[in-house]
Amino acid sequence: MESNANNRKISVALVQMTCTEAKEPNVEKALSRIADAADRGANVICLQELFHNQYPCQTEDHERFAEAEAIPGPTSRLLAETARKHEVVIVGSMFERRAHGLYHNTAVVFDVDGSQLGMYRKMHIPDDPLFYEKFYFTPGDLGFRSFQTRFGRIGVCVCWDQWFPEAARLTALTGAEILFYPTAIGWLPEEKEIYGASQHSAWETMMRSHAIANGVFVAAPNRVGHEGKLQFWGASFVADPYGQVVARASHDAEETLIVECDLGTLDTARTHWPFLRDRRIDAYAGLGKRFIDDE
Numbered sequence: 001m002e003s004n005a006n007n008r009k010i011s012v013a014l015v016q017m018t019c020t021e022a023k024e025p026n027v028e029k030a031l032s033r034i035a036d037a038a039d040r041g042a043n044v045i046c047l048q049e050l051f052h053n054q055y056p057c058q059t060e061d062h063e064r065f066a067e068a069e070a071i072p073g074p075t076s077r078l079l080a081e082t083a084r085k086h087e088v089v090i091v092g093s094m095f096e097r098r099a100h101g102l103y104h105n106t107a108v109v110f111d112v113d114g115s116q117l118g119m120y121r122k123m124h125i126p127d128d129p130l131f132y133e134k135f136y137f138t139p140g141d142l143g144f145r146s147f148q149t150r151f152g153r154i155g156v157c158v159c160w161d162q163w164f165p166e167a168a169r170l171t172a173l174t175g176a177e178i179l180f181y182p183t184a185i186g187w188l189p190e191e192k193e194i195y196g197a198s199q200h201s202a203w204e205t206m207m208r209s210h211a212i213a214n215g216v217f218v219a220a221p222n223r224v225g226h227e228g229k230l231q232f233w234g235a236s237f238v239a240d241p242y243g244q245v246v247a248r249a250s251h252d253a254e255e256t257l258i259v260e261c262d263l264g265t266l267d268t269a270r271t272h273w274p275f276l277r278d279r280r281i282d283a284y285a286g287l288g289k290r291f292i293d294d295e
């Protein structure tokens with residue numbers, strides 16, 4: 001039987017919201033939803049990918065680079081102040097201007113005192129119809145990381161990273177107890193009727209598998225509503241270390257999902273399903289290759 005000493009219950013909030021073309025209302029809405037989540041007992045609050053603007057990557061438009069900010073900068077400072085005011089951990093996903101001509105898709109983590117614990121720069125950058133991210137973002141160079149907060153150790157990856165088991169594994173191996181995936185994923189109008197349900201199922205199933213394989217909680221806040229040609233599908237969710245979806249938001253409405261996560265269950269899950277114990281780290285050299293050709 002699990003000891004009560006292992007019960008480390010924290011409250012996680014995922015902010016699922018629509019965005020307007022103007023940055024200020026989006027930031028104000030996010031800060032308001034953070035305050036509301038804190039009032040409802042949330043300890044760790046994660047915003048959706050690039051929460052401060054509409055998703056910029058449906059076209060290749062040089063004017064959209066003006067939306068980026070340095071970190072620290074105006075928006076990240078507001079997040080830091082809000083974390084300190086409400087004594088919560090905040091994960092904010094931002095369009096980072098690192099230098100002239102050098103931009104990243106970056107998640108920033110703030111602890112309860114407003115201190116910036118660190119950043120994660122999105123490692124996997126997609127280039128698909130209406131998701132032309134390679135035009136905007138340089139692949140991350142900080143590696144896969146986790147951050148020790150007052151409430152536990154959290155790892156952060158961003159959207160397209162969620163399709164790669166290597167990213168989840170390496171983040172978990174740094175000690176992460178919860179993997180957060182700020183997300184902006186939606187349906188193309190010509191595909192939704194035929195492929196919409198299977199696309200959503202694949203997205204959720206992939207992250208549930210990360211929870212199982214690594215014995216961690218997985219939390220994914222997605223944006224919602226129509227922007228340009230995309231319909232973002234919402235459905236933000238939290239999965240436990242057994243891969244069970246313990247809570248899921250709707251497909252079509254703004255919502256702040258608040259979920260209690262008992263971090264004490266990680267030890268139980270990992271000792272009953274000892275995948276980390278049984279890994280053959282001596283046999284995985286091929287993962288460092290692009291493809292293994294027949295010899």
